[in-house]
Amino acid sequence: xxxxxxxxxxxxxxxxxxxxxxxxxxxxxxxxxxxxxxxxxxxxxxxxxxxxxxxxxxxxxxxxxxxxxxxxxxxxxxxxxxxxxxxxxxxxxxxxxxxxxxxxxxxxxxxxxxxxxxxxxxxxxxxxxxxxxxxxxxxxxxxxxxxxxxxxxxxxxxxxxxxxxxxxxxxxxxxxxxxxxxxxxxxxxxxxxxxxxxxxxxxxxxxxxxxxxxxxxxxxxxxxxxxxxxxxxxxxxxxxxxxxxxxxxxxxxxxxxxxxxxxxxxxxxxxxxxxxxxxxxxxxxxxxxxxxxxxxxxxxxxxxxxxxxxx
Amino acid sequence: xxxxxxxxxxxxxxxxxxxxxxxxxxxxxxxxxxxxxxxxxxxxxxxxxxxxxxxxxxxxxxxxxxxxxxxxxxxxxxxxxxxxxxxxxxxxxxxxxxxxxxxxxxxxxxxxxxxxxxxxxxxxxxxxxxxxxxxxxxxxxxxxxxxxxxxxxxxxxxxxxxxxxxxxxxxxxxxxxxxxxxxxxxxxxxxxxxxxxxxxxxxxxxxxxxxxxxxxxxxxxxxxxxxxxxxxxxxxxxxxxxxxxxxxxxxxxxxxxxxxxxxxxxxxxxxxxxxxxxxxxxxxxxxxxxxxxxxxxxxxxxxxxxxxxxx
Numbered sequence: 001x002x003x004x005x006x007x008x009x010x011x012x013x014x015x016x017x018x019x020x021x022x023x024x025x026x027x028x029x030x031x032x033x034x035x036x037x038x039x040x041x042x043x044x045x046x047x048x049x050x051x052x053x054x055x056x057x058x059x060x061x062x063x064x065x066x067x068x069x070x071x072x073x074x075x076x077x078x079x080x081x082x083x084x085x086x087x088x089x090x091x092x093x094x095x096x097x098x099x100x101x102x103x104x105x106x107x108x109x110x111x112x113x114x115x116x117x118x119x120x121x122x123x124x125x126x127x128x129x130x131x132x133x134x135x136x137x138x139x140x141x142x143x144x145x146x147x148x149x150x151x152x153x154x155x156x157x158x159x160x161x162x163x164x165x166x167x168x169x170x171x172x173x174x175x176x177x178x179x180x181x182x183x184x185x186x187x188x189x190x191x192x193x194x195x196x197x198x199x200x201x202x203x204x205x206x207x208x209x210x211x212x213x214x215x216x217x218x219x220x221x222x223x224x225x226x227x228x229x230x231x232x233x234x235x236x237x238x239x240x241x242x243x244x245x246x247x248x249x250x251x252x253x254x255x256x257x258x259x260x261x262x263x264x265x266x267x268x269x270x271x272x273x274x275x276x277x278x279x280x281x282x283x284x285x286x287x288x289x290x291x292x293x294x295x296x297x298x299x300x301x302x303x304x305x306x307x308x309x310x311x
Numbered sequence: 312x313x314x315x316x317x318x319x320x321x322x323x324x325x326x327x328x329x330x331x332x333x334x335x336x337x338x339x340x341x342x343x344x345x346x347x348x349x350x351x352x353x354x355x356x357x358x359x360x361x362x363x364x365x366x367x368x369x370x371x372x373x374x375x376x377x378x379x380x381x382x383x384x385x386x387x388x389x390x391x392x393x394x395x396x397x398x399x400x401x402x403x404x405x406x407x408x409x410x411x412x413x414x415x416x417x418x419x420x421x422x423x424x425x426x427x428x429x430x431x432x433x434x435x436x437x438x439x440x441x442x443x444x445x446x447x448x449x450x451x452x453x454x455x456x457x458x459x460x461x462x463x464x465x466x467x468x469x470x471x472x473x474x475x476x477x478x479x480x481x482x483x484x485x486x487x488x489x490x491x492x493x494x495x496x497x498x499x500x501x502x503x504x505x506x507x508x509x510x511x512x513x514x515x516x517x518x519x520x521x522x523x524x525x526x527x528x529x530x531x532x533x534x535x536x537x538x539x540x541x542x543x544x545x546x547x548x549x550x551x552x553x554x555x556x557x558x559x560x561x562x563x564x565x566x567x568x569x570x571x572x573x574x575x576x577x578x579x580x581x582x583x584x585x586x587x588x589x590x591x592x593x594x595x596x597x598x599x600x601x602x603x604x605x606x607x608x609x610x611x612x613x614x615x616x617x618x619x620x621x622x
């Protein structure tokens with residue numbers, strides 16, 4: 001196969017565009033998709049201070065690399081979860097990556113915050129993945145606001161977005177459907193959230209990271225066996241194979257026609273939010289969900305130490 | 312497996328309800344699902360005159376049998392398409408079925424109406440399946456109105472409805488999404504349309520027809536190779552297998568939360584309809600789509616006979 005742009009030998013095949021690129025033209029294609037996402041959805045400009053959530057995976061590291069390369073003012077944020085060797089490795093990958101390229105990095109240390117995920121897991125009855133996600137989003141938002149960042153960027157790719165949109169559609173969850181998109185505007189207590197990789201597939205971000213020589217983590221979280229969206233992603237691979245372009249059409253179509261239908265429904269049923277009594281984050285209750293989880297962890301520790309004293 | 316209701320040996324397994332029934336209890340289950348559909352969506356009552364569209368397949372014959380058995384005033388309508396042996400066989404199945412059970416039957420003869428499908432196929436560039444569907448719906452509606460029927464019932468089952476809803480959702484087609492459901496109210500120029508089998512799967516209507524000894528057609532239309540919804544149906548079988556109940560949850564969830572979102576959007580962009588200058592059916596143009604197709608068939612015949620005279 002020849003590169004669509006320069007007619008040299010192609011190195012990356014892109015079935016959904018029924019085309020392929022050589023290495024340099026693929027980098028250009030990758031950049032153009034991000035530029036298009038940023039511009040189309042008013043994500044940010046050169047004046048913005050951008051906090052990039054870095055898990056250590058291919059998506060977030062590729063995003064950080066590319067935004068820095070495009071000249072944006074970016075700072076990485078890694079949330080250290082304290083899940084044994086898995087978290088150690090993720091933290092190490094992020095630190096090495098940022099050190100190598102001279103990127104600014106902040107670490108939010110969950111064990112130090114009283115929220116080590118293995119301890120949290122012992123205190124809740126819900127699946128840990130949903131609570132862990134909640135905790136990460138909580139710290140992304142808090143740190144963005146507390147340190148004056150004007151946008152919070154995450155590495156969600158097209159496959160992530162389509163799988164999540166699909167799951168919300170299967171349930172016709174109007175609240176989530178009205179709120180899904182590549183940009184969520186800043187609001188009282190909420191940082192602006194953006195997903196500059198939403199037009200690129202998992203395969204494309206993996207190819208990009210590989211070709212850029214980025215050392216990224218591939219081991220799944222030890223707690224994530226059978227995680228939510230895996231089977232939906234497989235289903236969408238089948239649809240995409242049968243009809244190339246299905247994913248981006250589904251997602252773009254939603255942004256164009258579906259979302260506003262749900263937004264008009266949701267406006268009528270707004271929920272009032274006020275600051276959490278402990279951390280100040282917006283919540284519909286008196287104490288936010290993350291502070292409630294922290295209290296549970298503390299209570300459990302208290303219980304355990306009393307039991308240990310008892311004989 | 313034991314029958315869930317009477318604990319005798321089960322004859323029909325229903326994975327989506329993680330249960331099974333003996334023959335008699337399956338018939339009762341089948342009836343209850345239809346009663347529930349009729350009641351929940353105000354489809355019709357004992358005073359209604361119901362026209363049932365009969366293709367000769369398992370769904371429509373099962374529907375006719377069951378509605379007659381429940382005491383409703385039903386008349387069958389078969390649209391004879393004129394597609395060679397396939398249409399002959401369908402017509403014969405419907406006629407034998409109605410004769411055997413003493414059901415009233417009307418036949419709409421497309422060749423006599425100047426709309427034999429093989430001729431239509433030669434006059435259009437669009438796929439024949441969509442035009443043929445349009446023609447059938449046109450005659451269902453016209454005959455229902457002209458003969459004073461108060462409801463038009465079709466045999467669409469849950470798999471049909473889910474596959475169609477899914478296809479419309481993939482495209483986020485607000486016009487179709489606002490209009491899909493088990494009951495479409497009567498409106499100026501439109502009969503009330505109802506789908507009493509919408510809670511029952513294809514497997515269930517096939518099992519019902521088989522156990523009732525109904526002789527139904529199984530050969531696909533010779534023109535329908537690779538027809539639209541087949542791959543979506545396969546995909547939904549996978550989803551249902553992984554998570555029993557997925558289909559009905561998706562469809563019911565749409566009726567509960569999704570549809571009204573699209574209806575509120577669509578109300579703002581209503582299209583004006585007026586009677587077709589030839590047949591009187593509602594249309595957004597001067598002549599309706601079916602009369603336009605008929606004109607083309609006539610023009611083609613004219614052309615052919617002139618060519619034959621010429622040499």
